[in-house]
Amino acid sequence: MDITEDVLAGVGPRLRALRRAHGGTLAELAAETGLTASTLSRLENGKLRPTLEQLLPLARAHGVPLDDLVNAPPTGDPRIHLRPVRRFGLTIVPLTRRPGGVQAYKVVYPPAGRESTTQPQTHDGYEWFYVLNGSVRFVLGEREFVLGAGEAAEFDTRVPHWIGSAGDQPAELLTMFGAQGERVHLEPRQ
Structure with a gap:
């Protein structure tokens, strides 16, 4: 399994955990995001590979950065190398x-x-x-x-x-x- 598959495989459980932590139902989340309850269920169960168009409204609805939904790997050295x-x-x-x-x-x-x-x-x-x-x-x-x-x-x-x-x-x-x-x-x- 490559890194993309690893990242995407973890999205469903994170989505389910976020929805349950907020105490919401699939129907309520569907109304808030414009996605169908069926699509949300398939995303949470890992039966549907998430797209950016699906993840963006979900990140907004849950109030988390998109990186948190996909548990993005670090993207490089964040240090600033200032030269006195x-x-x-x-x-x-x-x-x-x-x-x-x-x-x-x-x-x-x-x-x-x-x-x-x-x-x-x-x-x-x-x-x-x-x-x-x-x-x-x-x-x-x-x-x-x-x-x-x-x-x-x-x-x-x-x-x-x-x-x-x-x-x-x-x-x-x-x-x-x-x-x-x-x-x-x-x-x-x-």
Whole structure:
């Protein structure tokens, strides 16, 4: 028996178990799915090989993903293999892979005193960041802030700015940046 036959052979018992767990009858399920009670009975008993046109309304009726009905085998490696980049003493992990629009990064700032520069920078764009771990010193124009884990900031990157760890431990941030000035947090309409 090949893998397709294995998968399809298990559909009937799963369909029966789902219907019985919900306490429904074949007639009730037939009314909900548009399939006949006879077809449903033959599917549950394994006498009829299920088609996609039959499985889709059954998955909807039972409120389960189609994969659950067929007990689909895993379809490959789900892991994401992110490649960190080291730049200016920072570790930057790109989280988005598409050109344009808002880009997301995880950025690790070295402990205070180990950064390569503390000079504020300016460039086009708009940035939002969230402190995951540690604390950061954030200079924006003439103002200075210290943000801890769970705090966030957003700013126009044309304003001189600098971010660095505020302590003796690295600081980890989730950063979203729009090079064309796209904003992550939109203001509500008045």
